[in-house]
Amino acid sequence: MPLHSSKYTVPPLNLLLVGRVARRFLSLSVFALLLSACQSVSQRQTEELSDKTLINQDLHFESLKAIESWKIAGKLGVITPEKRTSVYLNWAQNKDESDIKMTNILGVQLARVRDNKNGAELESDGKVISDSSAEGLIYQITGWFLPVSQLKYWIKALPTQNDQFDSFESGLVSSINADCINCDVWEISYDNYKQINGQWLPHKVRLSNDTLETRLNFTISKWMF
Secondary structure (H helix, E strand, C coil), X not given: XXXXXXXXXXXXXXXXXXXXXXXXXXXXXXXXXHHHHHHHHHHHHEEECCCCCCCCHHHHHHHHHHCCXXXXXXXXXXXXXXXXXXXXXXXXXECCEEEEEEECCCCCEEEEEEEECCEEEEEECCEEEEECCHHHHHHHHHCCCCCHHHHHHHCCCCCCCCCEEEECCCCCEEEEECCCCCCCCCEEEEEEEEEECCEEEEEEEEEEECCCCEEEEEEEEEEEC
């Protein structure tokens, strides 16, 4: 009985090249579509301030008040007559509970402050100390005046009850002159607003206090809420 053998025919070289090019083109097209989708989501979540931006200030303040739980990541620069210092900052706020972590450029934790209605504690260099307020603890360890109890509002560009403030033409707050108990005459200015998930929030916050000879510069890289 004759034997029948099957023989594989190699496609011509030009067909192989066409197939490879087509597959590569398809892969690049899919990647481009995915990248475009990611950029669209990013643009919806973060929007830059433009000259045409106008807000209803009363509604804006109400929406800021409603954000009681938030997180920021960024950098804090502290300027005093004695020296200039900067740390990386991660601040989580949940209503009246604050959790502030300060690290160096290598990510090593320098200090962690937890504050709530029952008091505050600071962890640094393996030791934990307690006080009635976060402000007192931070001053003990660093010598910095950091108005934590008010910053949970000011960092969002939200004036407290008696604060005086000025606004940009958009209606967003440009500066605040503090007027509250134990506020020590802080002046706060704002810049680099971006819209995060529908909410306009500042990404540069500067506090100055001539009496205390202190400047605090917050550069916020990320808002989460």
